[in-house]
Ligand code: HEM
């Protein structure tokens with residue numbers, strides 16, 4: 105794990121004190137609210153439906169037990185006893201008081217955490233593969249690179265006032281688990297034929313109201329050039345991105361307006377021009393810097409690595425079931441990756457109670473080499489559980505209701521906060537998530553349906569990634585009522601795809617039936633052991649459409665939805 | 669007018685003379701057309717006017733033109749002035765609001781890519797951005813009306829650590 109130097113820790117405290125100063129000036133009327141808004145956004149602080157909302161960065165999703173315990177402490181002391189893990193590897197608190205936030209930031213600084221640039225038109229938290237460093241399909245551990253990017257982008261003097269927010273994601277694995285093609289810049293780390301690390305850079309992906317899949321702009325970038333090339337992209341965006349209309353301000357709009365060739369040409373010009381400059385501002389990464397970053401991520405594993413870590417056989421069907429669905433094989437044979445489901449029946453996806461968080465911090469410390477990860481699917485991962493500890497860990501997680509064996513299944517859905525918390529929402533998501541998880545509570549049925557990704561957003565900003573859901577649900581507002589638009593066939597993995605709209609939106613009362621109907625169609629249509637997504641890709645959406653809307657003709661909600 | 673230059677409060681004689689073609693938010697003084705004859709008054713003119721003046725005074729020898737600087741709107745490219753940087757004493761960059769970010773890139777291009785040695789002045793700077801601006805090569809700051817000049821100096825050192833890569 106990355107270790108902060110004393111100087112970096114001091115930097116975080118200075119940043120918190122700086123924010124204290126801004127709050128004081130704002131309260132005294134010495135800072136007008138437009139300016140204060142911009143400054144608080146650079147520290148992750150929003151104003152929402154009921155209260156302020158604070159978003160804390162979890163860089164590339166990685167936490168140690170002290171950090172998780174601190175997050176629990178903050179939830180208890182300054183909030184209402186829980187936190188919400190997001191799809192961007194952040195945690196959000198829904199009820200902090202403005203005047204407490206500087207103190208929260210100081211508390212975070214004590215454990216090397218912060219809320220810098222988690223909102224506002226700047227470079228946001230760098231996200232990554234939640235299996236970084238522990239999966240066997242990896243070319244290169246992305247975390248040192250993420251850390252370098254985090255440092256580079258933190259208070260970057262030139263890029264703190266971009267036309268719009270800017271999101272990076274990085275993966276170093278064969279299978280993309282970081283949705284890199286749905287980010288403003290997505291980076292895939294690969295190895296070339298000489299076994300040297302190279303970057304493939306994708307630009308202009310994103311969700312929101314205009315979903316776009318990122319386009320490849322460089323397919324063989326050498327390591328030393330990473331920052332100088334990214335700087336060139338950022339500079340072109342900063343200069344030419346639209347600032348007159350915030351719905352057209354993301355880099356994807358600029359890339360599409362210019363076309364990728366023209367955009368790439370501008371980037372190459374800016375890149376060449378910057379190389380003529382002084383070295384300080386054309387950052388070339390040296391091997392020393394790269395190796396220094398890497399040195400933090402070579403895990404010193406506790407205990408005897410050669411000890412017998414074979415799994416103790418247990419004749420416990422519930423355990424074996426969990427083992428099958430919530431465990432992933434580790435790159436090291438004596439360890440297992442354990443997924444912690446935050447999708448127990450009836451829970452809001454991504455929410456975690458402070459006391460449970462604290463218990464989980466103990467498990468992290470005692471059973472996972474002091475490391476835990478946040479996934480972009482709003483779950484957590486214990487990346488270093490010894491085989492011999494698996495049963496104990498299951499037992500402990502189970503007691504905390506964190507062992508629901510549904511990873512990757514229908515009830516392991518993503519949902520943004522929606523109407524309950526978000527002032528931009530058109531429709532609720534959390535009550536629906538609960539309804540779906542209640543209706544789909546039968547595990548035999550879940551397993552029969554198999555792997556499926558259901559993703560739900562309360563409005564077209566798409567915080568719940570609905571465009572990338574195998575089943576996507578988008579809340580829309582129809583004359584003050586909550587309705588839902590369904591899409592099928594999206595994917596955020598290697599085969600990044602945007603879901604296709606099924607038809608007229610569906611009333612809230614009809615939504616869970618509609619999902620049942622879609623599942624029915626799938627089970628009827630599927631060949632051999634085809635997954636849901638494979639079936640949708642093969643058949644297209646029409647059988648789903650026909651079945652859904654034919655069936656719904658009988659229901660009053662459907663007639664309304666067609667009329668509306 | 670008082671401004672901050674190189675972290676000190678100084679009196680600055682430079683006057684902005686907005687081009688009638690500009691409609692930037694920061695530029696609300698009356699429009700004027702620059703005159704070749706009036707060389708006593710240090711002023712900041714648009715790129716277009718600066719190039720016109722330069723042609724008019726060409727050949728008058730050293731010293732002429734020392735009183736004419738340039739201001740850049742956020743969407744002005746610097747390409748037409750890079751050849752002349754040695755003869756521009758001041759380049760002002762207009763920041764229409766706290767969220768205006770293009771001026772930071774203009775400053776970086778001038779300082780780091782073209783090694784501009786003169787004064788780069790941010791017009792419309794806010795105390796909260798002084799440090800970022802300075803790190804981009806801006807060395808003079810004309811603050812917005814809401815900000816207090818005396819207090820402003822302390823904002824340069826609110827945060828004194830930065831990461832080496834940016
Ligand atoms: C509750 C307060 C929130 C507000 C006000 C908010 C606001 C927004 C807005 C306005 C956009 C669209 C940006 C654009 O298209 O340019 C957006 C996108 C996004 N947000 Fe949120 N959001 C909130 C919470 C969340 C949460 C809880 C998550 C994670 C679960 C999240 C993750 C994302 C993601 C992944 C995107 C799509 C990225 C993209 O636009 O390409 N946000 N958000």
Ligand code: SF4
Pocket residue numbers: 520521522523526527528529530561562563564565566567568
């Ligand atoms: S998708 Fe819409 S409703 Fe959901 S969190 Fe984002 S902005 Fe709010």
